Amino acid sequence: MPENSLIFPADEYRRRIRALQGEMARAGLNALLLTAPADVFYTTGFLTRFWESPARPWFVVVPAAGDPVAVIPAIGAELMGRCWIKDIRTWNAPDPVDDGVSLLADTLMELVPASGRIGIPMGLESHLRMPVADFLRLQDMIAPRQIADGTAAVYRVREIKSEAEIAKIRATCTIADAAFDRVPGFVRQGMPLSQVFREFQVALLKEGADWVSYVAGAAGQGGYGDVISPADERPLQAGDVLMLDTGAVREGYFCDFDRNFAIGRATDDVRRAHASLYAATETALASLRPGMLARDLHRILSEALEREGAVVGGGRLGHGLGLTLTEWPSVTPLDTTELREGMVLTFEPGVEIATGRILVHEENVVLRAKGPELLSRRAPADMPEIMG
């Protein structure tokens, strides 16, 4: 990272702010109040793992015109001062009496007329990263200004990635590709899954991940039970399918894809399941186009799996990706979000081989005018077998 600690040139952030302000104008919002790590990073370039501490709230206010204002704990002033925005207001947090609330209220009252509306992300997949009691106090303090739903204003901008962002996500995918290549070199029968997870995280770091925010996976005879469990101490054995799924991070941008490995020879039903997942992904890669909806992608994938004789399983079949491990939309039958050029998505079809035995396959793509372009290197058509 350069001395000023910005991941991108300041112009990238200015474009984002102008785009947000365009959406805000259309939605009748006089400001946006942002509290989530990804929204703060998106608007300011402020990148830190310090979010891991729940102790302090952090606020960015995007006004109707002009640059954002940061209202943050003093401990972050040095790092925010190396970002592009100039108006940084701090307090000594955590303060049990007034943890930034009055400073934030003053800022909002300065930037927003009394009749104004302040948008916050409050819809699906959003959280407000501040204490609820302080949020209720804030509402009283800034009245008659109203808090309104700013979800769409934020999502419609953030979901379209710039070429600079796409390059970052591709770089992280390339790191994970290389780490997955190392798996057959360190995995062997008898190794506990916990050790596989540790070695895989080491491989991601060695290949250039700044940190590894997510590793999940599973191993089981002829398939696995779920895709979100931490590792157990069970040793790998012949007949297992090993799945590793990762959200590594480089310069603040995630990848999110998995790979499957047969321990010993893959059984026929595992091969068939893998072939159906591979074929369904090929179908989606060939047929998805901008203007389709998230639920259309669900239909494409699930119909392709059914044509292959597979039973669809494993939850949603994909989602957005970028500044967090998962972003909206969700590839479900219910999500009507339009898929647009520049969206980065995962295709994540899953099948149920038998009760309690699933197989999930995942790729990362960016949607272009002519269709999806892979960001992860395409998984092999046949599941790799680890014979050692």
Added chain:
Amino acid sequence: MPENSLIFPADEYRRRIRALQGEMARAGLNALLLTAPADVFYTTGFLTRFWESPARPWFVVVPAAGDPVAVIPAIGAELMGRCWIKDIRTWNAPDPVDDGVSLLADTLMELVPASGRIGIPMGLESHLRMPVADFLRLQDMIAPRQIADGTAAVYRVREIKSEAEIAKIRATCTIADAAFDRVPGFVRQGMPLSQVFREFQVALLKEGADWVSYVAGAAGQGGYGDVISPADERPLQAGDVLMLDTGAVREGYFCDFDRNFAIGRATDDVRRAHASLYAATETALASLRPGMLARDLHRILSEALEREGAVVGGGRLGHGLGLTLTEWPSVTPLDTTELREGMVLTFEPGVEIATGRILVHEENVVLRAKGPELLSRRAPADMPEIMG
């Protein structure tokens, strides 16, 4: 982890629930609604890195009597089914129309009388991990039941660690001790800080961390500017002080402490600063007792630093620790939380050597009847010098 994926025997969780129910009775709460990862893990044993995805809310309801009820996305049913609680209700998330809200409302209406009060953590250091719009809808759906402040009921229980929890935190501290021991072996002049961070994370994993949720640090001539920045590409040079701070995780429990290293010979002002931090920590180790308040610990540390001629700097001087990187209380002049036997704390004194140059020193302790007991291995009195 055992097959049933619980970190502790079920009795540990039952004791926690009884303790919560005791606090709830005193506070006049008929249920607790929990949404934060640490609270879900604390009450159920449900441990996953899947929280990294903001897509889905997860709920645990602790009734006035009896076992908790989990209201969770179907994707978590398999893992929650291996935990100790039996009443698990699921929906297919994410659902853009009703993302678990009506299922949660039904559960609360079943468990809480119409005149009842449902506590949620809403105070300092808490977040509600569900969309605000859904929270507002939930309030309407469960009326006339009231949402009330359940912060103290949760904090007064969680802040006292059982011996089983203390053993977990000690185990994680021991992993970090061993990783810090490796630092002089891989750090050398000319190495970029980004590579130091990667190697340090590898060392933590090799020593047995399940994952590394937090690494921060800094390097600068005669001190550093802040303690929360990600790594930059600047090569280490003679005269730098390198600080590494980590929140590694083993079986769901964190450590949180740092270590400082001089690159080449430490200058006199760095030695003096380090000696003052060491002495202040010794004073706190010798004099802190249960019954003192968090602000008393701030006074003990800051007065000791001032006696050494140091300028106190760097934010709060310690905090709680355990299921998250930082927990309440905060070692500030304002925090009146009583420090009690069984609390796990960090001592984190910081000094300002010169404008923009700080030094921070951190240890992890458990407070016993007779005073603090170290969980981290005590840092050396003299800052280690890396001459290579």
